[in-house]
Amino acid sequence: MAREIRTTFGELRQFASWVEPEPRVAAGFGFENGIIPDNAQATVDSNLAVFTPTGRGAIVEDSRADWALFCQERFGIGSALWPSFRRHPLNENFVWRPVGKGKRVLSDAEAEAYDRDGYVVVEDVLSQAFLREVVADLDHFEEARVESAKLASGKNTITQAGKVTFNVQLARHSARLRELISLPLLQHMMYDLIGPNVRLYWDQSVYKSPHSELVFPWHQDTGYTFVDQPGQIVTAWIALTDAAEDSGCMWVLPGAHRVGPLVHEKGESGNWVFESDPSGMIPLPVKAGSIVVFAGLLPHMTGGNSKSWTRKALVVEYAPDGMNRIAIDPWGEQVVSPANNPRTQFEILRDGRPVVSR
Ligand SMILES: O=C(O)CCC(=O)C(=O)O
Structure with missing residues (x-):
């Protein structure tokens, strides 16, 4: 270079x-x-x-x-500031469009920080009582998931028994989770970041086992499935327990969301975009009940959990209504499918008004 x-x-x-x-x-x-x-x-x-x-x-x-x-x-300049980026083949001319000013709940400074860095941290959103209810629901699903993970070990899954468990699309089974996903604060924040018509795109719990060294590798949340509006996916990573550097907190590469979708390699622990840690990475330690809100394009990872308790988090991705997933079929043709399953991708906002899901 x-x-x-x-x-x-x-x-x-x-x-x-x-x-x-x-x-x-x-x-x-x-x-x-x-x-x-x-x-x-x-x-x-x-x-x-x-x-x-x-x-x-x-x-x-x-x-x-x-x-x-x-x-x-x-x-061909190799920059001293950033890792080398590999653009996704379908990312032909991505340009980051600023969200502009705060509108409903974000201050102008927070909206500016989101544009610049790709994330904001919102502390102390959930009460301890509500947290306990959510975790009780998730723990119930977790038990079943742990059993099925044992059966599926060696199959095509990033859940690894005794290290980390991913339990996906649980909101369809849990009114409590739907309540969390549609909290007024989150609905209005998505208005600020996405616009007046928003859907849930994906939800999953991630439990990092005690003494698990497993690193969930650097990736973009848009790095699993290509979509036609990648700049508008927003992830809310909800800490259900404390999460610090030694207990699997989120790490991000501030500002790297601006490059658009990158190529991801498939790895045993998850798809990855950087093989080694980029120099600009920073940890985002948070207390239980806080939320890291970040662009689906922001490269992030989580480290191991050296504690004797399970680190628990819920990943909720929001997207604009009308967004499509794009896959390439074996003949090289694009297969476009709307992300609007009414059970798993229900509406959050319609014409700016909160949609109540039951
Ligand atoms: O919570 C974790 O450890 C990983 C979460 C994450 O980055 C993801 O599921 O995409």
Whole structure:
């Protein structure tokens, strides 16, 4: 990978989220009237900074992940800031569309943080009493899942007996879970992040066993099934127990949601997008009852649980009504199917109004 390349501003302007230097800044770099012509020479270095032959210092300093991907694909620059990204073949021209300002429950600062980093943490959402009820319901399903996992060991599942259990699409069986998934706070937050028409897309519990070293690898939640509106999937990772660095908390790579869907490799513990930990990763330790809300495109992982108790979490993914899954059939044709199963992908909001599910 190159460490530095020469190009023109015309080519740099092909980046969909290019931000033009202020005329005042451009004038300071010797451009007449602050206007930079397309044929003006530019150099880009491995910190992704743009230099001109005339100025001292960088005229543009952009450290966003999608800029890194653009420089990687266009110029072969290996950035010092980001891991190397591998774009999903169906991700032809993804551009992150900002959610803009907060509307119903998110503040403007939280909406801005979601756009920039791809997540927000909302602390202390659930009361201890409600948590206990939800966990009692999930524990009941867990017992059955543990038994079936023993039977299925060695088959096509990422549940691993004694390490981690995934129990999927439970909301259809549990009124308590449907209540949690449709909490007014979550409904209104999804209005802020997705829009007026929202459905549940996926729900699953994830129980990490005591003393389990199992790392659930780096992935995007959109990395299992390609969808036609990947930028609008939002995951609420609901901590049902405390989750810290030594008990399997969430780790994210802030800002990496901007690159769109990436290629995922299949692994024993789950599909993965980065083989080793990226340098910008951060942990998000939370108390039971808190929620990490993140873009379905944000690469994340969870670490092992060294504690003597089970770390419990519920993953709830929301999506815009009208979103489709896209698979490729053996003849290379796209198979498009709507994500609108009324039992497992029920409505959360219709025309901005909460839909009550029973
Ligand atoms: O809760 C966990 O340990 C993993 C959750 C997760 O990232 C997922 O299920 O996609």
